[in-house]
Amino acid sequence: xIEETHLIDLENISKEYDGTTVLANMNLYIRKREFVTLLGPxxxxxxxTLRIIGGFEYPSTGRVLFxxxxxxxxxxxxxxxxxxxxxxxxFPHLNVYDNIAFGLKLKKLPKKEIEEKVNAMLELVNLKGYxxxxxxxxxxxxxxxxxxARALVNEPEVLLLDEPLGALDLKLRKEMQLELKNxxxxxxxxxxxxxxxxxxALTMSDTIVVMKDGRIQQIGDPKKIYDEPKNxxxxxxxxxxNILEGVMKKDELVNxxxxxxxxxxxxxxxxxxxxxxxxxxxxxxxxxxxxQLIGTVKSVLFKGVHYEMMIDDGQFTWKVHSTAxxxxxxxxxxxxxxxxxxIMHKPAPIPEKEAEK
Amino acid sequence: MNQIGSMPSWAIWAVLAFFILVMAGxxxxxxxxxxxxxxxxxxxxASPYTLWMIIFTVLPCLLIGYYAxxxxxxxxxxxxFAHFWDSNYAKNELYMxxxxxxxxxxxxxxxxxxxxxxxxWMALLCTIICLILxxxxxxxxxxxxxxxxxxxxxxxVVPMWMxxxxxxxxxxxxxxxxxLINQLLSALGMPKAQLMYNNNAVLLGxxxxxxxxxxxxxxxxxxxxxxxxxxAAQDLGANSFQTFIRVTAPLSLPGVISxxxxxxxxxxxxxxxxxxxxxxNTMMFGDLIESKFLTEGDWNVGSxxxxxxxxxxxxxxxxxxxxxxxxxxxxxx
Numbered sequence: 001x002i003e004e005t006h007l008i009d010l011e012n013i014s015k016e017y018d019g020t021t022v023l024a025n026m027n028l029y030i031r032k033r034e035f036v037t038l039l040g041p042x043x044x045x046x047x048x049t050l051r052i053i054g055g056f057e058y059p060s061t062g063r064v065l066f067x068x069x070x071x072x073x074x075x076x077x078x079x080x081x082x083x084x085x086x087x088x089x090x091f092p093h094l095n096v097y098d099n100i101a102f103g104l105k106l107k108k109l110p111k112k113e114i115e116e117k118v119n120a121m122l123e124l125v126n127l128k129g130y131x132x133x134x135x136x137x138x139x140x141x142x143x144x145x146x147x148x149a150r151a152l153v154n155e156p157e158v159l160l161l162d163e164p165l166g167a168l169d170l171k172l173r174k175e176m177q178l179e180l181k182n183x184x185x186x187x188x189x190x191x192x193x194x195x196x197x198x199x200x201a202l203t204m205s206d207t208i209v210v211m212k213d214g215r216i217q218q219i220g221d222p223k224k225i226y227d228e229p230k231n232x233x234x235x236x237x238x239x240x241x242n243i244l245e246g247v248m249k250k251d252e253l254v255n256x257x258x259x260x261x262x263x264x265x266x267x268x269x270x271x272x273x274x275x276x277x278x279x280x281x282x283x284x285x286x287x288x289x290x291x292q293l294i295g296t297v298k299s300v301l302f303k304g305v306h307y308e309m310m311i312d313d314g315q316f317t318w319k320v321h322s323t324a325x326x327x328x329x330x331x332x333x334x335x336x337x338x339x340x341x342x343i344m345h346k347p348a349p350i351p352e353k354e355a356e357k
Numbered sequence: 358m359n360q361i362g363s364m365p366s367w368a369i370w371a372v373l374a375f376f377i378l379v380m381a382g383x384x385x386x387x388x389x390x391x392x393x394x395x396x397x398x399x400x401x402x403a404s405p406y407t408l409w410m411i412i413f414t415v416l417p418c419l420l421i422g423y424y425a426x427x428x429x430x431x432x433x434x435x436x437x438f439a440h441f442w443d444s445n446y447a448k449n450e451l452y453m454x455x456x457x458x459x460x461x462x463x464x465x466x467x468x469x470x471x472x473x474x475x476x477x478w479m480a481l482l483c484t485i486i487c488l489i490l491x492x493x494x495x496x497x498x499x500x501x502x503x504x505x506x507x508x509x510x511x512x513x514v515v516p517m518w519m520x521x522x523x524x525x526x527x528x529x530x531x532x533x534x535x536x537l538i539n540q541l542l543s544a545l546g547m548p549k550a551q552l553m554y555n556n557n558a559v560l561l562g563x564x565x566x567x568x569x570x571x572x573x574x575x576x577x578x579x580x581x582x583x584x585x586x587x588x589a590a591q592d593l594g595a596n597s598f599q600t601f602i603r604v605t606a607p608l609s610l611p612g613v614i615s616x617x618x619x620x621x622x623x624x625x626x627x628x629x630x631x632x633x634x635x636x637x638n639t640m641m642f643g644d645l646i647e648s649k650f651l652t653e654g655d656w657n658v659g660s661x662x663x664x665x666x667x668x669x670x671x672x673x674x675x676x677x678x679x680x681x682x683x684x685x686x687x688x689x690x
Contacts, residue, residue: 055591076591077592085589089589091589091608093604093608102590102595103594106599107594151592154593
């Protein structure tokens, strides 16, 4: 179970490279045994955050606390943190056994103990008997497991994973996702996981931190992030969305796409412009007479579980997911229940000076 | 008149005709082979290279072998190698014919063997010094944050545009009695130093000339090394020193081996540098072979000496190759 004590605190962390802001005033805490995922498009600062926690980069401003002790300037080899690198970074001159034993040998543990631990690790990652092999002779998935074993054998408090599954094919990736999650729960280690794959984040995490342009957009558990995205960016990045501009008429009444809709949101100013987000699977296809909106099916794509239809109501082209197919060119009614209409404040405009960068 | 102009015109035509013939042959061979058998067809492309190797590498070696095992009349003999072991061999042969009194004067001359051991010793020293100087240099060049690589590359490469004889002679004007260093010393009121005509000056000349051949292979290996490996080592608890010992050094071994090969081999066969900077006080094996060929005109003994050196170099190459089986250093092997 996740404990309430903070293991790592990032306080007002900023990072600049040659005048470019990579991280802007970031605050984040990570609890013991938590599986935290940093999610965002490339260049959003997620890897930089991980590297600051690992000790490979130092923040321009701010502090990193580990169990309330300042470790901002502690070098990586003195942190109780281990990393699984993006392309594994296994030592090519060492075999599997020596790769895993690397950290233990540095700690000068007795040979017998090293052997026991390494073998236990090999068993944990299902690579028993691979110790003598060279690392270049292994497949991507096997190298991945070795990289994880090499980090975990040191019994770190925190394991940092930098897009560890990026180089694997889809099927293997799904398997490894489950395996990693299992491992994390069994060993009770805190995982900080960096990915740009929203599905991966939703599958594995206890907490997702959505980032963009060096700023945290939203922190929350997967369900909350998916169901209640804080802004249009999060909504768009996590899953697929229809995003429209709307106006809040009054509490629980919003106008978009030329119609008034009943919704469940309140505490907005009167006539405040807002972003409206509606998930494609939340739009119901009904008869022409029963719909709140009426549109023409422009295109139909078969996606396996469902069909993806683009439906034009004359003002906006809706992306609709449904298991029932409506033929192209047909007229359909669209219906949205109030609970599925997500309304968010427009993001505060980025100050001029920063927008230039 | 330049060299090409002074060549007889038929030679140019012969080279041209040969080239056309080879190309035609390649095209013919490739067209005959099926498209699925591409790999075998490509070996034909190597034929000009093979011919080149035969003319400029295999043939000279065979010639040296021929001279080494024959005497001046062309009959088979092993006595050229006896000359290596006993540099007084020819004189001693003469003494033998004048009865026991003269035979008592027979003494083995060890000049050749001594020169060889001296050459090997100097080459070893040169290689070690080069390695000590080159490794840190290569590390500085490969350091991403220092961004010094292009500046240092220029520093190393520009002198190489000059002929190595000139470069060596240039050292004379620095080291000699009225040279730069001594002028500076006397200007400062210090006693003059004897810098030229000793082992150290020869060693300096060798290190100076061969250092780039050590720097570049090591730099190549260090430069393409994945810096994530350093981070991985640090992540697993290695400080900078441990990272170097356990990761950087073993991974740079191919470059070091390649560098050692490229410095050791030419340093054993060094000539001219000892003559200029050593002032004739010292002689290396290269000078010895050169004098056999050019001064004494004894091609047979000269070839035997060359052959002995070739065998020694091949043995050392074999040992080095054991340490770097894949030839990753991209050296001469």
